[in-house]
Amino acid sequence: MNRNKLLLILIIAAIVGVFLGFDGHKLLTLENLQTHQASIGQWIDQNLVLAVGGYAAIYVVVTALSLPGAAIMTLAGGAFFGNLYGLAAVSIASTIGASLAFLVARFLMRDTLRRRYGETVAKMDRGIEKDGAFYLATLRLVPVFPFFLINLAMGLTAMKLRTYALVSWIAMLPGTFVYVNAGTQLGQIQSTGDIVSADLLLSFALLGLFPLIAKFVVGFIRSRKVYAGWQKPEHFDYNLLVIGGGSAGLVSAYIAAAVKAKVALIEKHKMGGDCLNTGCVPSKALIRSAKAADTLRHANRYGLESVPVKGSFKNIMNRVKDVIAKVEPHDSPERYRKLGVDCIAGEASFVSPWELEVRHNDGRTERLTARSIVVATGGKPAVPPITGLKDMQPLTSDNLWELEEQPERLLVLGGGPIGSELAHAFARLGSKVTQVEMGERLLAKEDEDVSELVLKQFQADGVDVRLKHSAAEFRIEEGEKVAYCEHEGERVRIPFDQVLVAVGRAANTAGLNLDRIGVDTLPNGTVPVEEDMSLRYPNVFACGDVAGPYQFTHAAAHQAWYAAVNGLFGQFKRFKVDYRVMPWVTFTSPEVARVGLSEAEAKAQGVAYEVTRYGLDDLDRAIAESEDHGFIKVLTPPGKDKILGAVVVGSHAGEILAEFTLAMKHGLGLNKILGTIHPYPTWNESAKYAAGEWKRAHAPEGILKLLEKLHGWRRGKNTNTPRSIYAPD
Ligand SMILES: Cc1cc2nc3c(=O)[nH]c(=O)nc-3n(C[C@H](O)[C@H](O)[C@H](O)COP(=O)(O)OP(=O)(O)OC[C@H]3O[C@@H](n4cnc5c(N)ncnc54)[C@H](O)[C@@H]3O)c2cc1C
Helix, strand or coil, X not given: CCHHHHHHHHHHHHHHHHHHHXXXXXXXXXHHHHHCHHHHHHHHHHCHHHHHHHHHHXXXXXXXXXXXXXXXXXXXXXXXXXXXXXXXXHHHHHHHHHHHHHHHHHXXXXXXXXXXXXXXXXXXXXXXXXHHHHHHHHHHHCCCCCHHHHHHHHHCCCCXXXXXXXXXXXXXXXXXXXHHHHHHCHHHCCCXXXXXXXXXXXXXXXXXXXXXXXHHHHHHHHHHHCCCCCCCCCCCCEEEXXXXXXXXXXXXXXXXXXXXXXXXXEECCCCCHHHHHCCHHHHHHHHHHHHHHHHHHCHHHHCCCCCCCCCCHHHXXXXXXXXXXXXXXXXXXXXXXXXXXEEEEEEEEEEECCEEEEEECCCCEEEEEEEEEEECCCEEECCCCCECCHHXXXXXXXXXXXXXXXXXXXXXXXXXXXXXXXXXXXHHCCCXXXXXXXXXXXXXXXXXXXXXXXXXXXXXXXXXXXXXXXXXXXXXXXXXXXXXXXXXXXXXXXXXXXXXXCCCEXXXXXXXXXXXXXXXXXXXXXCCCCCCCECCCCCEEECHHHCCCCCCHHHHHHHHHHHHHHHHHXXXXXXXXXXXXXXXXXXXXXXXXXXXXXXXXXXXXXXXXXXXXXXXXXXXXXXXXXXXXXXXXXXXXXXXXXXXXXXXXXXXXXXXXXHHHHHHHCCCCHHHHHCCCCCCXXXXXXXXXXXXXXXXXXXXXXXXXXXXXXXXXXXXXCCCCCCCCCCCC
């Protein structure tokens, strides 16, 4: 604890001590007030300014330090200063006192809470930012919540002092008035319980509901306001229209059909979107071929003869196409039609919040209406405006799969997941790969130790990784393609045959006519969604890459559930999207799989954590497969087994991670993983061993020492000196 905090606590303790020591709480009683009313009144008449100042100062201290007696002080305000001045003095003094209590709680506790429960505090802050004023007003009006608790609790949130003081002042006025008014009739009060009758308490409770009702009405008016100027159709063709047949669109349409809604899915290109046609599926197929090449090249690790790998790139790419074709039926229009979805081939654009224009692939156009619309138009690779880059006919994840010849020298721009997966795969397939990354490391979203391990493997597999290199210009020099990069003030020349651009993705919003319905995009190109996945209209939703913030197939599917369910049933109940346990995997070798917080994120969010590591070089299965490298790192709160985050780096990392993801999602700690039987020898045993490492580090040393003594005593000996019981010849 820092010195200022300690000092403040000592000052508060001293004032409270003096107050109680001098029986301040006994002075502030109804009887005392009634007995001395006349004499105090006389003194006040002669010393009005001093009396008002002194009264206000005592009131501030009583409320700021949450001392007992605020109710009596309020009655005194009415008794000595009358209704008007009493109300003014009390309401100002009580607001100042409440604000001081709020500030003291914030100063003493908020940082500690943020450090310990960063995620929960951040969530609470988001709620307070949105609706804090309504909550505070309700708490102030409903008489069951003690004011001193409200002051302290609100101080722990991120509410602005200004908002706190203003809302408190307004919402405390009715209650203050009742007490001040009662104070003007002080002689007739037998006990403070007389002041507020049951009827009055009920009225306050009803008044307390007012902010909540106001919040609902404001929300309702706001939601109606966005539709001003639009004519809502009387009838609709569909319950739900979905734009885009990728992961997000398919899941939205599937859910709608499953609950018997009339739904149409409009896709302008290929069903399955990026994941099936140009993303997850082809990349994983290519990576598998690359892994096979690597195994052949290093067959000697398994007692076989290593062979020079002579792959036919054409055959590899044909295999990739075969894999796509095999998965394709899952996402095909035929399957979705059977499920009850109208699949429409065409491009959709907005006419109104309920109406789309569809330009069919044969040139026809038609207009379709629906109660709700889901935008699931995905994203595309971003190609930065670097001089000369376009003239290189750059490869991207969109056109890469049409490649017929393997590039001999491949330059990959980007050290994120897509750039890294593809750079590594091409290197293992025999291309001479140079990977250029502007930042200081590969996979910058992961912790440094993760990036380090990936970098080492890339270098071992021949990828020429150039960190802190920023591509500045592309040229053709004597018939050869050349990139110039800026690196620590120098210009570095990199000749190449093909360049693959993987520096990020841009949301697909062009052609949707979003401006026609007044929806702007965010600076990063995605559309702004609320927590229920709606856009500015409560009946128009977005999900998947077009909405962000994640760019994964499973994230798209997750969001799609919220978009479809809120789109169909939002009038009755709206669900808020929950991203708390979002896992992801980067399919490099070693694989990198993560869920929850990384160390860097925990530090940035001020979350207290401890790290448990388990090296996969210890795992029997990994050793048996000559893949004994990598690690598991689990973050837990100090002293607790709750999982804050886990990262697995190594073979089968994605599969191993599933166990941590399940545990996090359902609130199971490391003790539960440790207490679960894992078959031997599996990769997933590593999760149990990681949990074992945590347990070992938290062994109850004191109890173990006692046990050691107990066992010694039971053996009749009190020494535990180890002796060698086996000595090899
Ligand atoms: C190389 C690569 C590898 C990847 N690997 C993985 C991985 O291993 N795991 C993972 O989880 N994610 C991976 N991803 C990311 C994943 O592919 C995306 O997150 C996912 O496809 C997003 O789905 P979506 O439905 O939002 O968009 P998309 O799949 O892009 O679908 C959007 C669809 O909307 C259509 N469309 C656009 N505009 C209109 C319009 N106006 N009218 C009608 N149709 C329209 C498009 O044609 C497209 O078919 C990878 C991506 C790439 C590029």
